Amino acid sequence: MTLTSWLSLAAICAAGAMSPGPSLAVVVQHTLANSRAHGLAVALAHALGIGFYALLTSFGLAVVVAHNPTVYRVLTVAGALYLAWLGVKALRSSGEAAALAGKESGRGASVAAAARDGVLISFLNPKIAVFFLALFSQFVRPGMGAGEHAILWATAVGIDGAWYALVALALSHGPVLERLRRRAWLIDRIAGCVLIALAIRVVTL
Numbered sequence: 786m787t788l789t790s791w792l793s794l795a796a797i798c799a800a801g802a803m804s805p806g807p808s809l810a811v812v813v814q815h816t817l818a819n820s821r822a823h824g825l826a827v828a829l830a831h832a833l834g835i836g837f838y839a840l841l842t843s844f845g846l847a848v849v850v851a852h853n854p855t856v857y858r859v860l861t862v863a864g865a866l867y868l869a870w871l872g873v874k875a876l877r878s879s880g881e882a883a884a885l886a887g888k889e890s891g892r893g894a895s896v897a898a899a900a901r902d903g904v905l906i907s908f909l910n911p912k913i914a915v916f917f918l919a920l921f922s923q924f925v926r927p928g929m930g931a932g933e934h935a936i937l938w939a940t941a942v943g944i945d946g947a948w949y950a951l952v953a954l955a956l957s958h959g960p961v962l963e964r965l966r967r968r969a970w971l972i973d974r975i976a977g978c979v980l981i982a983l984a985i986r987v988v989t990l
Contacts, residue, residue, distance in 0.1 A: 786933050793986065794924055798941050800976035801916060802948040804875060811906045812949045815899040816956045824953025826896045827903035832946030834907030839941040842917040843934045846925040864919035865984040872980030875973045
């Protein structure tokens with residue numbers, strides 16, 4: 786994988802992780818209602834759930850590439866269209882998703898329960914599976930080795946875990962939730978531009 790390809794991958798993973806939604810809500814809930822450790826547990830467990838989809842999608846697409854390039858090309862174009870749709874949706878967002886965080890939900894839960902919620906919010910979200918199918922279809926190539934699959938997996942897991950860990954740390958250091966909510970629209974705008982840019986890149990290759 787070239788540096789340019791990896792930067793594109795990292796950008797789209799960051800855009801997906803940073804876009805406010807249910808995963809952010811769970812991290813916020815456990816951090817504010819319990820402690821920093823709870824928020825970090827959610828972040829790390831959520832990243833593991835993301836890793837499952839990343840690994841499954843990466844190797845699954847590799848099989849398709851090897852046995853049916855035409856199907857792979859169709860998936861690639863469909864993935865680009867899906868990313869573009871997500872981008873338009875993010876650009877039109879008012880940032881209200883950040884308000885999903887309930888102030889009392891998760892209060893008194895154990896760290897293990899927080900980790901469980903982190904895994905479930907990612908593992909049981911079918912949209913994440915579709916997102917990775919759309920994303921990785923742009924980067925999986927014929928003849929990819931285990932090292933390149935590992936890069937795909939590590940990038941997705943590392944960026945997701947790092948972002949939500951940063952959110953948990955920031956929230957546990959002061960009253961930054963309102964600032965996060967006020968800037969949710971900006972995060973959505975940036976994510977939308979990145980998603981559309983990648984979709985255009987794929988279509989014009």
